[in-house]
Amino acid sequence: MKKVTIADVAQHANVSKSTVSQYLNNRFDYMREETKNRIEESIKELGYRPNIVARSLKQKSTTTIGVIVANILHTFSTQVIRAIEDTCQEAEFHTIVCNADDDPDKERKYIEMLRAKQVDGIILLPTGDNAALYNEMLTEGYPIVFVDRTVPDVAIPSMLLDNEKASGMGIQHFIDRGYTKIGIITNVIRNVTPRMERITGYKNTMNANGLDIREDYIKSLEVSRIREGVHELLSLDDPPEAILAGNDLTLIEILKYVKENHVKVPEDLAIIGIDDVSFAGFYEPGLTIVAQPTFEIGKKAAEFLLNKIQKKEDQDEGLVFRFDPKLIIRESC
Amino acid sequence: MKKVTIADVAQHANVSKSTVSQYLNNRFDYMREETKNRIEESIKELGYRPNIVARSLKQKSTTTIGVIVANILHTFSTQVIRAIEDTCQEAEFHTIVCNADDDPDKERKYIEMLRAKQVDGIILLPTGDNAALYNEMLTEGYPIVFVDRTVPDVAIPSMLLDNEKASGMGIQHFIDRGYTKIGIITNVIRNVTPRMERITGYKNTMNANGLDIREDYIKSLEVSRIREGVHELLSLDDPPEAILAGNDLTLIEILKYVKENHVKVPEDLAIIGIDDVSFAGFYEPGLTIVAQPTFEIGKKAAEFLLNKIQKKEDQDEGLVFRFDPKLIIRESC
DNA sequence: CTGAAAGCGCTTACAG
DNA sequence: CTGAAAGCGCTTACAG
Numbered sequence: 006m007k008k009v010t011i012a013d014v015a016q017h018a019n020v021s022k023s024t025v026s027q028y029l030n031n032r033f034d035y036m037r038e039e040t041k042n043r044i045e046e047s048i049k050e051l052g053y054r055p056n057i058v059a060r061s062l063k064q065k066s067t068t069t070i071g072v073i074v075a076n077i078l079h080t081f082s083t084q085v086i087r088a089i090e091d092t093c094q095e096a097e098f099h100t101i102v103c104n105a106d107d108d109p110d111k112e113r114k115y116i117e118m119l120r121a122k123q124v125d126g127i128i129l130l131p132t133g134d135n136a137a138l139y140n141e142m143l144t145e146g147y148p149i150v151f152v153d154r155t156v157p158d159v160a161i162p163s164m165l166l167d168n169e170k171a172s173g174m175g176i177q178h179f180i181d182r183g184y185t186k187i188g189i190i191t192n193v194i195r196n197v198t199p200r201m202e203r204i205t206g207y208k209n210t211m212n213a214n215g216l217d218i219r220e221d222y223i224k225s226l227e228v229s230r231i232r233e234g235v236h237e238l239l240s241l242d243d244p245p246e247a248i249l250a251g252n253d254l255t256l257i258e259i260l261k262y263v264k265e266n267h268v269k270v271p272e273d274l275a276i277i278g279i280d281d282v283s284f285a286g287f288y289e290p291g292l293t294i295v296a297q298p299t300f301e302i303g304k305k306a307a308e309f310l311l312n313k314i315q316k317k318e319d320q321d322e323g324l325v326f327r328f329d330p331k332l333i334i335r336e337s338c
Numbered sequence: 339m340k341k342v343t344i345a346d347v348a349q350h351a352n353v354s355k356s357t358v359s360q361y362l363n364n365r366f367d368y369m370r371e372e373t374k375n376r377i378e379e380s381i382k383e384l385g386y387r388p389n390i391v392a393r394s395l396k397q398k399s400t401t402t403i404g405v406i407v408a409n410i411l412h413t414f415s416t417q418v419i420r421a422i423e424d425t426c427q428e429a430e431f432h433t434i435v436c437n438a439d440d441d442p443d444k445e446r447k448y449i450e451m452l453r454a455k456q457v458d459g460i461i462l463l464p465t466g467d468n469a470a471l472y473n474e475m476l477t478e479g480y481p482i483v484f485v486d487r488t489v490p491d492v493a494i495p496s497m498l499l500d501n502e503k504a505s506g507m508g509i510q511h512f513i514d515r516g517y518t519k520i521g522i523i524t525n526v527i528r529n530v531t532p533r534m535e536r537i538t539g540y541k542n543t544m545n546a547n548g549l550d551i552r553e554d555y556i557k558s559l560e561v562s563r564i565r566e567g568v569h570e571l572l573s574l575d576d577p578p579e580a581i582l583a584g585n586d587l588t589l590i591e592i593l594k595y596v597k598e599n600h601v602k603v604p605e606d607l608a609i610i611g612i613d614d615v616s617f618a619g620f621y622e623p624g625l626t627i628v629a630q631p632t633f634e635i636g637k638k639a640a641e642f643l644l645n646k647i648q649k650k651e652d653q654d655e656g657l658v659f660r661f662d663p664k665l666i667i668r669e670s671c
Numbered sequence: 672c673t674g675a676a677a678g679c680g681c682t683t684a685c686a687g
Numbered sequence: 688c689t690g691a692a693a694g695c696g697c698t699t700a701c702a703g
Contacts, residue, residue: 392696
């Protein structure tokens with residue numbers, strides 16, 4: 006079963022390799038009908054399949070992009086990946102997905118590998134800790150876009166949620182329902198955009214409604230410590246009656262606590278989460294959620310990158326693209 | 339910012355391209371320390387990054403494998419993908435993941451594309467409807483393994499759950515808890531291994547316990563019709579008191595029905611699902627589940643494929659590898 | 672210990 | 688309308 010190459014087809018069809026190549030690339034302008042048919046038949050007969058690696062080497066394009074996510078465990082990441090794949094699919098681009106696992110070293114390694122593989126561009130949900138490397142790619146003009154986060158002093162186009170608005174929406178909904186003792190829990194990795202902006206949104210909205218900000222109502226913890234955090238919050242003399250979960254993983258930890266301690270939602274504790282988790286609708290009670298437009302975000306990121314790759318012209322109409330969150334009201338508040 | 343190639347490094351270090359190539363491939367046996375250092379420095383100075391596409395063309399290996407899943411919406415698929423990626427990662431292989439969306443045409447197209455891209459092998463969660471194509475790859479000796487399903491008359495190695503045992507375990511647990519009126523719902527796409535085997539397991543276990551099999555307790559429906567199916571089941575004169583959900587998507591539909599109709603679990607209806615969904619633990623009540631060893635399955639598939647790719651020797655000690663399910667008892671039965 | 676040369680399978684000006 | 692030739696950036700016998 007040796008590979009059949011373009012040379013075999015050429016020989017079989019009694020034409021030159023060039024002509025077969027023209028055929029493969031749909032340049033029929035100057036090709037006689039008869040030649041065309043002969044080539045077509047030879048291809049079928051020999052079961053020829055073009056070698057894209059060879060083509061890539063010559064054309065300097067692999068029609069493949071890389072996607073590196075900081076942490077694949079987030080619903081957000083998987084949904085964005087899906088959107089990116091769908092969008093690339095339409096443009097006949099392939100994607101290679103890598104999970105940096107919140108580890109900047111892994112991230113760097115993946116960037117190197119993907120570039121060695123000559124991917125035409127990269128979509129990065131950055132860990133944030135490789136600023137020098139990011140900037141290097143930027144100055145080289147290598148096509149890259151960020152998703153979910155921006156990085157200080159790195160002017161790479163970023164597609165991300167309007168995080169302040171997102172937490173603001175959740176908090177405002179609590180307040181509209183009459184809650185005033187409202188806490189927020191986020192999970193901390195590094196000082197990363199979404200978490201900090203969400204806390205800002207919380208504070209701003211509390212202020213705007215004339216409510217005091219109590220630092221002891223604000224918790225930033227590692228995932229493994231969130232349940233403790235909930236416990237501490239609820240053990241306060243004057244505990245919060247509502248909690249905003251900063252993302253899906255945080256929400257899940259809170260729900261685990263709720264189950265373990267037979268907390269009644271929303272009677273004992275109202276809950277709103279950011280990120281529309283799969284079970285929000287049929288969980289009992291249905292979970293009120295601030296959803297991210299994950300599909301739009303992924304789609305925009307992919308389109309932006311593909312544009313950059315395909316046309317050389319600059320399209321950087323902006324650097325930071327903010328997307329609007331959406332409040333989905335169910336029963337947990 | 340023109341690309342620096344091996345020729346540039348060679349020139350800069352004052353050696354030949356061959357020698358640089360030796361260096362890159364860690365063949366230091368015959369290289370003077372000094373040469374080595376010179377090359378090393380030149381690489382750093384020039385910021386040289388080898389072009390893997392060129393290497394792949396020459397070596398006829400891309401150190402990349404393709405993974406095509408029939409339907410990415412299943413928890414099973416995403417978990418298996420994760421395991422495959424982790425395993426490949428260790429072997430310095432990359433993966434390209436494609437979602438066939440239960441569409442045999444898409445599947446065929448992906449297989450063609452991946453092979454044109456010269457991936458070294460493919461892991462397929464087959465739709466099942468491309469038997470001719472599967473067999474073609476088999477006879478060509480192209481490295482391929484199946485996961486989750488076998489396909490009639492296609493002798494490709496397959497890693498999959500012991501499905502009969504899985505549903506048997508669930509049914510036996512119902513029976514052990516005193517249930518005798520037990521139904522099963524699966525979602526139907528095509529006549530695909532897991533679904534059919536799970537129904538067989540159901541029947542066998544009922545029989546083994548001296549219980550009659552009622553055909554009206556067995557439902558195979560499209561996802562969108564499952565809620566109706568539950569309704570029909572529970573509207574029977576003599577309705578089942580326990581239902582086994584054939585997979586995660588089915589389980590979710592059942593839970594939606596439960597919520598909409600205020601069914602009490604397990605008092606009104608005991609439930610067991612196959613596939614350990616993310617929320618099983620903190621859902622109220624905790625969901626009793628028959629879990630698949632998704633990580634093991636994915637790992638085994640990847641190892642098997644990589645073996646086949648790397649050593650040419652045949653390792654087909656078997657054709658169908660069955661994995662044991664595990665019952666996780668929580669509160670829904 | 673190192674280099675010259677051929678070749679992997681394509682594409683692309685260019686010539687005719 | 689079609690072909691010969693060069694080249695993409697590597698690797699790999701082989702020669703010395």
